Amino acid sequence: MFFRQNLTRRDALLVMVGASCVYLFLAAASYGLQTTPTLTVEGPLTQISLERERKIVTMLSTLTVTATTTETTTHLASPTPTLQSTLIDLGLEPDIPETSIVAHAPGWTLFRNLYMSNGTLFLLTSDSSLADFPEIRMMTSTGLEAQNTPENIAAREPTKENMDFISPADARARWGGDYTKGERNRVWTVEGNTLLFNDPPQFLNHYYHFVAELLLGTWAFIYGAFHPATGLMSSSSSPPSISAAFNQPSFNVQDNATYQPPPFTRAIFIHSDTHGWRDSPGFNAYFLRAVFPALTVEVQRDWEDRVMATVPDKSGDRSTLTADRAWHFPIALLTDRSAAHRGVVCGSQTQRTAAEAWHYMVDNGGVDRVGAWWGNIREAIWRFASATPIAQAPLKHASDGKFMDLQLADPGETVITYISRQSSRRRLIQEDHEGLVTALEELVNRKRQEGKHWELNIVQAERMTKDEQVRVMSKSTILLGVHGNGLTHLVLMQPTRVSAVVEIFFPGGFAHDYEWTSRALGMRHFSVWNDTYFTHPNEPRVDYPEGFQGISIPVYGPAVAKLVEDQLEHKLPS
Numbered sequence: 001m002f003f004r005q006n007l008t009r010r011d012a013l014l015v016m017v018g019a020s021c022v023y024l025f026l027a028a029a030s031y032g033l034q035t036t037p038t039l040t041v042e043g044p045l046t047q048i049s050l051e052r053e054r055k056i057v058t059m060l061s062t063l064t065v066t067a068t069t070t071e072t073t074t075h076l077a078s079p080t081p082t083l084q085s086t087l088i089d090l091g092l093e094p095d096i097p098e099t100s101i102v103a104h105a106p107g108w109t110l111f112r113n114l115y116m117s118n119g120t121l122f123l124l125t126s127d128s129s130l131a132d133f134p135e136i137r138m139m140t141s142t143g144l145e146a147q148n149t150p151e152n153i154a155a156r157e158p159t160k161e162n163m164d165f166i167s168p169a170d171a172r173a174r175w176g177g178d179y180t181k182g183e184r185n186r187v188w189t190v191e192g193n194t195l196l197f198n199d200p201p202q203f204l205n206h207y208y209h210f211v212a213e214l215l216l217g218t219w220a221f222i223y224g225a226f227h228p229a230t231g232l233m234s235s236s237s238s239p240p241s242i243s244a245a246f247n248q249p250s251f252n253v254q255d256n257a258t259y260q261p262p263p264f265t266r267a268i269f270i271h272s273d274t275h276g277w278r279d280s281p282g283f284n285a286y287f288l289r290a291v292f293p294a295l296t297v298e299v300q301r302d303w304e305d306r307v308m309a310t311v312p313d314k315s316g317d318r319s320t321l322t323a324d325r326a327w328h329f330p331i332a333l334l335t336d337r338s339a340a341h342r343g344v345v346c347g348s349q350t351q352r353t354a355a356e357a358w359h360y361m362v363d364n365g366g367v368d369r370v371g372a373w374w375g376n377i378r379e380a381i382w383r384f385a386s387a388t389p390i391a392q393a394p395l396k397h398a399s400d401g402k403f404m405d406l407q408l409a410d411p412g413e414t415v416i417t418y419i420s421r422q423s424s425r426r427r428l429i430q431e432d433h434e435g436l437v438t439a440l441e442e443l444v445n446r447k448r449q450e451g452k453h454w455e456l457n458i459v460q461a462e463r464m465t466k467d468e469q470v471r472v473m474s475k476s477t478i479l480l481g482v483h484g485n486g487l488t489h490l491v492l493m494q495p496t497r498v499s500a501v502v503e504i505f506f507p508g509g510f511a512h513d514y515e516w517t518s519r520a521l522g523m524r525h526f527s528v529w530n531d532t533y534f535t536h537p538n539e540p541r542v543d544y545p546e547g548f549q550g551i552s553i554p555v556y557g558p559a560v561a562k563l564v565e566d567q568l569e570h571k572l573p574s
């Protein structure tokens, strides 16, 4: 309504040009889609009316025009999401959409309509009881590095500067325009789906914590949250114009077998600079780019730009902005390590932040227990590294064919990979390393004499390219090594009925890092203390005794070879 009287012939032409661009964009975006987009923008100007329903905002360098098509073939409520509006513009909305929570576990919160102004994340709600919201401290923190001191624990408790609630009236007073005067709301949508990582570099710059905690937990959470079986996405209310989550080409819910969650548009490392999320071997960046090639990464400096853009600009004589703005995130997953540690599963059981995300989604039926949920990621990185994983039988469904009763198949071939750490600081007694290699070689030779295709790889990861590492790990049935970052590669393994990780600890030592992760991905894990092993649910208590980090870790090779053989031959009680 607002622009009708101002539309000149030149403007009208620009509308047409803009609409054509949108059409071409949609046509290009839909190329190769499995679902056919039903949104079309009709060409003739006469069909462009200025109604509110379906807005297409076309920004040209000289002009901004809000136009609406009369197309009505898509509805948010339709069971098959289809391509909908292109850009969300809240500039002229009388009601700024309220925040809702799609899914929440300690440290993991998926929001619809999250706002940020002056560095504070705002939850916009008219519900003054806040009954539908978790405690803020279970969602976020100040993002400081963690140390185990009472002062530091207190300093990580979030304040109202980190996250706060805001009522619709206050939001309108703060960010709303007077639209009787044609003013726009100062609320700017950050299109697409956003990952907000609130952690400092302390744990980000480490392959295990980045890939096997942060990305693994992120994927478990978004995979589960969007999975139709959980109903989480459909039960969280949303105004019809806010359909970004469904506005994604590869989001396909036609059947459970081909389900994928929608792609995420950007990751923002709120408290990390550009080096802070990179590890020294370079696996974090390799993994992130291989698996999410289109993901845009923003770091702290970019977040500061966004913060600065929301506050009145005091520089110059004539500031044009006298009130603040807000950014609007239609879909955002906020992760916070300190908040995850305030949860029971992470804080007292596993010390894994990802465990909060995974357990929540298992409980909601969005994530299976055999690692199928991680398949998209695994396969993406295999493709990137040109790995040719051993052909595996597909997952078997239990008799009623249900998603949650998937069962793993037997491996096509048997590959044992021992990651040697003999040139690293934490390592085996050299003789014991040699004894282990001999015992494994004897095992594999014996199996070959029996006519079986068993393969043994003894690898030093630091001497291999990343692609080579992925290729070896992707076909490994057993991954074996001393406790350490190299075992993070277990995330690349294809789970089968006998897949397992064998982790050698200094006797008396134990940590959940690879143990929990192996099981979350559908594989068994064995902790070895020299000639003895433990497995879930009888794993030892977490402990880091003297010698844990040392260069004299003992292991009795024949016992490990026997364990490996028994696991591969189904001789162990499950």
Ligand SMILES: *[C@@H]1O[C@H](CO)[C@@H](O)[C@H](O)[C@H]1NC(C)=O
Pocket: 118, 119, 161, 311, 312, 324
């Ligand atoms: C923005 O936040 C800072 C604290 O982080 C505060 O000192 C400042 O007053 C705020 N500015 C506005 C415009 O609200």
Ligand SMILES: *[C@@H]1O[C@H](CO)[C@@H](O)[C@H](O)[C@H]1NC(C)=O
Pocket: 228, 229, 254, 255, 256, 402, 403, 404
């Ligand atoms: C997908 O899985 C859920 C839960 O296992 C089931 O209820 C639903 O019927 C399945 N849908 C299809 C299309 O198979």
Ligand SMILES: *[C@@H]1O[C@H](CO)[C@@H](O)[C@H](O)[C@H]1NC(C)=O
Pocket: 530, 531, 554, 555, 556
């Ligand atoms: C490891 O186990 C072997 C075989 O039982 C034993 O001979 C050896 O003394 C053990 N080593 C240590 C350090 O306990």
